[in-house]
Amino acid sequence: MKLLAIDTSNQPLSVAVAEDNKLLAEVTTCVTKNHSVTLMPTIKEVLKAAQLEIKDIDRVVVAQGPGSYTGLRIGVTTAKTLAFTIQKELVGVSSLAILANAYPQTDALLVPLFDARRENVFAAVYKWQKDELQVILEEQHLSIQELCQKLAKRRERIIFIGIDSNKFSKIFQVELTMKKYSIAPEQFAYPSGFVLTQLGRQMKPVQISDFVPRYLRLTQAETQWLQNNPEGKKYDESYVKKI
Amino acid sequence: MSKRTLILAFESSCDETSVAVIENGSKILSNVVATQINSHKRFGGVVPEVASRHHIEQITGCIDDALRIAKAQYSDLSAVAVTYGPGLVGALLVGVAAAKAVAFAHNLPLIPVNHMAGHIYAARFVAPIEFPALALLVSGGHTEIVYLPTENEFQIIGETRDDAAGEAYDKVGRVLGMTYPSGKQIDDLAHTGQDTFNFPRAMEKENNFDFSFSGLKSAFINTVHHADQIKETLSKADLAASFQQSVVDVLANKTIRALKQFKVKQLILAGGVAANNGLRERLDIELKAFPEVKLLKAPLNLCGDNAAMIGAAGYVALKNGIHADLDLNADPSLEFEWYPGMEK
Numbered sequence: 001m002k003l004l005a006i007d008t009s010n011q012p013l014s015v016a017v018a019e020d021n022k023l024l025a026e027v028t029t030c031v032t033k034n035h036s037v038t039l040m041p042t043i044k045e046v047l048k049a050a051q052l053e054i055k056d057i058d059r060v061v062v063a064q065g066p067g068s069y070t071g072l073r074i075g076v077t078t079a080k081t082l083a084f085t086i087q088k089e090l091v092g093v094s095s096l097a098i099l100a101n102a103y104p105q106t107d108a109l110l111v112p113l114f115d116a117r118r119e120n121v122f123a124a125v126y127k128w129q130k131d132e133l134q135v136i137l138e139e140q141h142l143s144i145q146e147l148c149q150k151l152a153k154r155r156e157r158i159i160f161i162g163i164d165s166n167k168f169s170k171i172f173q174v175e176l177t178m179k180k181y182s183i184a185p186e187q188f189a190y191p192s193g194f195v196l197t198q199l200g201r202q203m204k205p206v207q208i209s210d211f212v213p214r215y216l217r218l219t220q221a222e223t224q225w226l227q228n229n230p231e232g233k234k235y236d237e238s239y240v241k242k243i
Numbered sequence: 244m245s246k247r248t249l250i251l252a253f254e255s256s257c258d259e260t261s262v263a264v265i266e267n268g269s270k271i272l273s274n275v276v277a278t279q280i281n282s283h284k285r286f287g288g289v290v291p292e293v294a295s296r297h298h299i300e301q302i303t304g305c306i307d308d309a310l311r312i313a314k315a316q317y318s319d320l321s322a323v324a325v326t327y328g329p330g331l332v333g334a335l336l337v338g339v340a341a342a343k344a345v346a347f348a349h350n351l352p353l354i355p356v357n358h359m360a361g362h363i364y365a366a367r368f369v370a371p372i373e374f375p376a377l378a379l380l381v382s383g384g385h386t387e388i389v390y391l392p393t394e395n396e397f398q399i400i401g402e403t404r405d406d407a408a409g410e411a412y413d414k415v416g417r418v419l420g421m422t423y424p425s426g427k428q429i430d431d432l433a434h435t436g437q438d439t440f441n442f443p444r445a446m447e448k449e450n451n452f453d454f455s456f457s458g459l460k461s462a463f464i465n466t467v468h469h470a471d472q473i474k475e476t477l478s479k480a481d482l483a484a485s486f487q488q489s490v491v492d493v494l495a496n497k498t499i500r501a502l503k504q505f506k507v508k509q510l511i512l513a514g515g516v517a518a519n520n521g522l523r524e525r526l527d528i529e530l531k532a533f534p535e536v537k538l539l540k541a542p543l544n545l546c547g548d549n550a551a552m553i554g555a556a557g558y559v560a561l562k563n564g565i566h567a568d569l570d571l572n573a574d575p576s577l578e579f580e581w582y583p584g585m586e587k
């Protein structure tokens with residue numbers, strides 16, 4: 001199976017093409033945030049390096065979130081439209097799982113995280129068990145303090161992963177005084193499109209038309225509206241109508 | 244070789260996801276519009292992040308429907324056209340990303356279209372545009388008069404200094420207790436009332452083609468609040484009629500001024516507020532003084548945002564050799580150039 005993987009869920013951009021478990025080409029950049037400008041040209045370049053046409057691809061794999069809303073919009077729209085228009089499969093993978101899966105096997109808890117501003121993070125907790133990465137804490141949007149409190153209760157050593165981890169080192173020092181923790185080295189801090197292809201290879205394809213990013217957070221307007229309208233629905237088919 | 248030029252067009256600049264297939268720039272084979280109005284009604288106006296999220300939900304379904312209804316295959320297409328500005332950046336990005344993906348996958352030229360050029364070209368579905376022409380563009384986000392010297396050239400000669408006319412309609416609607424969007428409701432109500440309040444007509448005497456609606460909006464709000472304070476009930480129909488009369492007077496006044504200075508073959512009325520009956524009727528009357536100018540009104544069902552108009556404008560851009568590369572970005576504050584010597 002030939003796979004095209006796209007991750008624009010945060011500042012780094014990674015695009016890879018693989019055939020089954022073999023990498024054909026990959027580009028990962030961290031120089032610009034403007035994925036709208038760089039994503040399509042990068043896809044073209046990576047396909048060219050892999051000596052493939054877009055129509056040769058059997059499955060498009062995309063980092064579905066959590067992450068920056070703008071980044072997710074561009075990556076998910078591009079991935080779902082590509083898969084739809086060449087009539088191939090689409091798979092979405094957790095952006096946090098991509099980081100955790102690239103980390104070597106260890107007894108420690110792996111905690112990939114992304115800054116969600118105002119001392120909040122998108123994070124999940126994983127642990128390697130019998131060659132497989134198990135989810136200990138589902139990916140969620142929570143305050144950094146809350147995350148630390150959950151981690152403080154665990155016996156295992158903790159490894160934070162991701163370029164945003166360093167931003168919170170002061171808070172870690174305060175909240176995790178008695179714990180053994182570390183921040184993963186830079187080489188594990190960036191998402192790899194190849195890891196994404198390998199995760200996406202094992203998953204079941206989704207229904208393309210319904211596919212949306214995993215934001216893990218409602219917009220402020222929706223949250224407020226739901227508070228004022230307890231009967232209201234988070235999502236309702238009538239919200240968008242074809243005319 | 245087939246003589247048909249089919250364009251797959253995308254529009255997602257605000258709260259409508261739309262995909263259309265247009266033949267030779269003038270025939271609509273399909274025009275699928277998914278509107279989010281019911282969602283944004285909850286918040287009393289368009290919430291940009293919510294709009295962007297809905298666009299992603301809708302985009303491939305709209306492409307699918309547009310091609311199916313048009314009975315078109317990708318191999319029938321000549322190009323992909325997309326709105327890249329102006330509009331809400333997150334919303335624009337969805338259409339731009341999708342259009343680029345389709346263009347790349349099927350090796351089709353990508354045509355960047357200015358949303359306002361799209362609005363003007365909605366009128367193309369009524370009759371061919373003859374140059375030079377003037378366009379009065381009135382919508383929720385824009386109010387401007389544009390000079391079209393030749394095909395695919397657009398030059399602003401005047402625009403609003405503050406609120407867009409459509410924006411004023413929505414704010415006034417809120418004061419009158421109407422649900423969003425309120426343009427149509429005010430228009431209907433205005434036809435049952437009289438202009439008794441005589442609200443200000445801003446910049447009427449100024450020798451330019453610019454507009455202002457914030458003074459009118461304030462005058463309206465003050466009148467209603469003052470009446471509330473002294474527990475007086477005002478006629479909503481008269482309020483609506485007075486407000487609309489002021490808007491229409493200002494728009495008509497500046498348009499006539501422009502027609503006197505620019506000798507054109509056509510006046511095009513376009514944009515969301517171009518569906519307003521008060522404005523349409525008024526221009527019909529005023530244009531009698533300009534027998535050499537044809538009034539071309541965008542069809543009612545194409546005044547709001549839609550991809551058909553983007554396909555029509557895209558066809559003209561394609562003919563004129565305009566195309567974008569895969570690095571095309573959304574430009575939320577995209578503007579036409581100004582008419583030489585008339586900068587704001």
Ligand SMILES: [Zn+2]
Nearest residue numbers: 358382547548
């Ligand atoms: Zn518009």
